[in-house]
Structure formats: structure tokens, C-alpha cells
Amino acid sequence: MVLEGNKRIAELFRLTALMIEILEDNSFRAKAFERAAETIEALERDICELASHGELESLPGIGKSISQHISRWCHTGVFLEYEKLKDIFPAGLLDILRLPGLGPKKVRSLYTQLGITSIGELEYACLENRLVSIKGFGPKSQQRILSEIENFRRVQKFRYASEAYNTAKEIIEVLKNFNGVENVELVGALRRFQEYTDDVDLLIKAGGTGWIDTLISKKLLDDINISSDILGTVRLEGTFNNMSIDIRHSQGGAGALFVYTGSRSHVEALVDEKIKGTKGLVGSIIPFLKNLLSMNFKDETELYEYFGISFVPPELREGFGEIEKAKNRSIPALIGPNDIRGIFHVHTTLSDGSLELEKVVRLCIELGYEYVGISDHSVSAYYAGGLTEDKLERQRREVEVLRERYPQIDIYWGIESDIRPDGSLDYPDRILETFDFIIGSVHSHLRMDKKAMTERLLRALRHPYLTMLGHPTGRLILARSGYEIDMDAVLETAKSYRKIIELNSHPYRLDIDWKGCKRAKELGIYISINPDAHNIDDFSLRYGILTARKGWLTAADVWNAHSRESMRKLMMKKPWMG
């Protein structure tokens, strides 16, 4: 959907901006490139087509110089400014920039004053107590940086599930076309949908080992190591895009799929029970698993029947009560993409989104949604262009016009209101009452203690106009643990006040997490799977749906699985108002 050329050059602009900010003492020149990147990303037309018509300079943030850069890139594929900087810019500085608390200015000081160009050098300098010698750094920051480096190292080997999926997809496409390969399947943590992973596990079905020779001759993977695992299965490990790839070679079908999907606790629990109940099979589970690999099951459903239980979807195979449920044949029908009927929590250009309201509406129609809930940022989110009263009025009127223009979709008008430190919402009640719905989210003052933060959320949840709680913990996967809250108290209060909890679908958030989904479901709280969309790419709920499935949710548990008619009634009745 996104124009690939636009995306590529926007990415180059972003990198250029970063390099300028660090190498030069002019952050405004950097900002200019960043702004241009935003403009380009939000375009609906191909940037080079605009360039060929000489229309670039009419775009916001694109002047004479940047326009020339773009045109040249379109013709030659070379972006001069980027190439020039790339040659002199130490790549390791980008890693340092990822450490919390270190921005461009500080990284620049480290580079220019201490010659630090990588995480390793930075660590060394901290240990030698050299940071305290430069302005802006002291013993405390030196200590904090050391602990951030430790965290960085731990996190570095992991990838977001979304990235790992893309890597897996790329490799599977290539492998499938090798001679003699019948099938390649995703297994392991990624098939069970863990939020992040340190490797991609694949299962390849092929006659003979010709595929290994092809793989080696085509240099598909680096650092290849071939061995056989504890079950005697041929195992090929290597790296691709700096990510570990682990391939098992199997002739069989469902047995291997089951064993290598895991989780270990799920597989072991099932096998243990089977062994205990079978005469003469007592002993290690290894021989049993070896035998399982050689058995001829039609599919995994048949395999689970062999264990005397019903099929368990991969997402549930974590040892969280799924085996008991499968014994009773009461594994629920998990939510799927087709159950989703509409979306809430979408931003527009009026705050910090990159699509205008009308474009959002048209995109949602294209995507087959029956309703869309607009929610820009509220007034105290200055940094995100939060809506002042006059902007609110403008948007309210525009929504009315669009409702007339696009009767094929229901448009709900809402707001993502900041939950202020005292737990109050952002506007006075006379304004709050005019919205169709209100998402309350915490965006600032993240470092309150657990008790105060919990009380803050509880107060917001008790507010009659609040519809749902946005990204309840504020976590950013692999980057920031959420603020500490008493989740039980939050969910209990949400239940009492009939509030909805958001499952923020952004692959970096996935907040509330799958365990939280499960608890919410047990309490009978609706979960709304929300895109928190800022860009055209954000409108898919793929990772949110996977998280919801892992959290045992069915269509009946999900707010935005309501049909258009049913949602209309709910929005009229506003059950969250008590």
C-alpha cells in the first residue's frame, strides 16, 4: 500500500537527518530533512512522478535544495548528501543513540571530545571514568550509561516479532524454490506468537539434502553450522540479516511440526501423560518423541487426537491450561482477522497522524471496516499537536460533513485524552460530553511510583465519560518496561465501571499484553484491538489479533468485533457511563 520509492527515500532522509545532527552543530538543518521525510511518507503519489512534473517545491518542507536531491535520486539512485555523510559517519554511533538518555547532542560530545564511535568504546570510557571529564556528564550519568549498555546487550539479540516474521517470510520464499524442497514451515516461538524472539525456527520438508548444497552455494546464510539435534534430526544453523536462523530437516509432517513448535512445557506435559498411561513406554520422553517424528499423521488435529485431546492452536501452547481445556474439547474459537468489523484509535494530521481525516475514512472503507473511531491527541499533548478547542470544533464539523459524504461507513468522533498526573482527563466536562467515545492514555510523568500511578489510572477509570483505557502499561517492547501498576486493581475497576481495555496493536507496544488479555477475559472485560494508527501502514491489526489469540480471546470478547448495527446501539447506549 505504501509507495516503496517514497518509503526508501524517506528512510534515507531520516538517516541523513540523524547524521547531520551528530556531525554538525545545526539541528535545524537536520530537522528540515526529517520534516521532508514525513511529507514524503504521507504522499499518495510517487515522489519521482511529482519530481518529473516539477511539483516538489509545492510540498511542505521541501524547498529548492531538497527538491534537487530528490530529483537526482530519482534519476541516478544516488542521494548525495547521504552518501557524503555515510562515508565519514561511524555506524556505531547509531547504536549509542539507541541508549535511553543519550540524544544527538550528547552523542556528538562523546564523539568529538572523546573519540567514542561504538558501544564498546563507550563502555570502556565509562569504566575508565573518562566521561566525567566532559561537560554535561557526571558520575551519575556514567553509571546509568553502564547499566543501559548492559540492557542493550541483553536486548540486542532479540527482534520484534514483526521483523522476525518479515525475515522468515523472505527466507521461506527462497527456500521453497530450491530443488527437492516440498514445504517450508515456520515453527518455534514465532509460530506460537511470542512478542519478540532471538531466532527464526523453520521446518523444511525435502527429499535428500540437496537443498543444503544449494543454500551453501547461494550463500543464503552466513556462519553456517550443520549438526543433528537430540532427536537425530538434521539441523542447520546460520544467520541472515544478523538474525539467527535454525532450520530442521524432516521427512515427516505433523509430528515434527508439533515437536518443533513447542513450547517445551506444552510438549512435555502432553507426552508425560501419554507415557504414564501407556504400558511399557515408561522412561525418557526422547524415544517417544523420536517415534512421534516417524509416525504418519495426516495433520496436527489427528496428532492431538492421538493424545486424546482436541487440536490446540499454536498460540495457546504455553502451558497455561490449554491441555485441560483441550481434554474437555472446550478450546474456544479464537478471534481472527475476519471477525474484526471496525477500528478505534486513529490519529489524523490535525494532531500527529500523517493522514488527513478524509483519507483515513476512505482507507478504512477500502479495508472493509464498517466503522472507524477517530481519536486525535488532546490539548496537553503539545508535542503531538494536541487539539485545542477551536481545532476540536473544526474536526467536529468535518466529521459531520464526512458522515454525509460516506454513508457506507460509520464515523465515531472521539479523542485520546491524556490522563493527567492527578488522574483527571484533559478537557472540562462540557467538552468531554460532546465526544462519541474517549480513550484515556498516559503519555507523560511516566515515573510515578506504583501506588500513585495505579491511583491515577483508577481515577481515570471512574470518570463517567471515559470509554476505554489506552495502552494500559505504556511499555515499549525491547525498549522500555511499562510503568508499574497494580494490574488487578486496574482490571477490577475497569470491570466495575464497565470500561473497555485497549490492546494496542502496534508491534512495538502490544499493550495490554496477552497475559493481560487472558485476565481481562476471565473478568468479562471487553478488549478493543486498536491500531493507534499514525501512518498508512498502521491500519492492519495483525499483531494485535495474534496477541489477542494468544490471550484466548474470541470474537465475543472483542469490542470491535461488534457488527455495525450492534456497535451503533452500544454507542447510543454508552454502557461505560454506568
Next chain:
DNA sequence: GCCGTTTTCGGCCCGACTGTTTTCAGTCG
């Protein structure tokens, strides 16, 4: 580098927090 009822230079989204300072720069949301 871009932009302009603050037009060809001098600004550039606002405010809290933190660790560094001893009056503030840098980071983050």
C-alpha cells in the same frame, strides 16, 4: 534547510524532568 500578515533574516511544536550545574542544556513524550 525551510519558511514568511514577525517576508530575504532569524526563527524553527511545548513543558517537565534530570543531572548537571549554580542558572541550564539535553532528552523525552
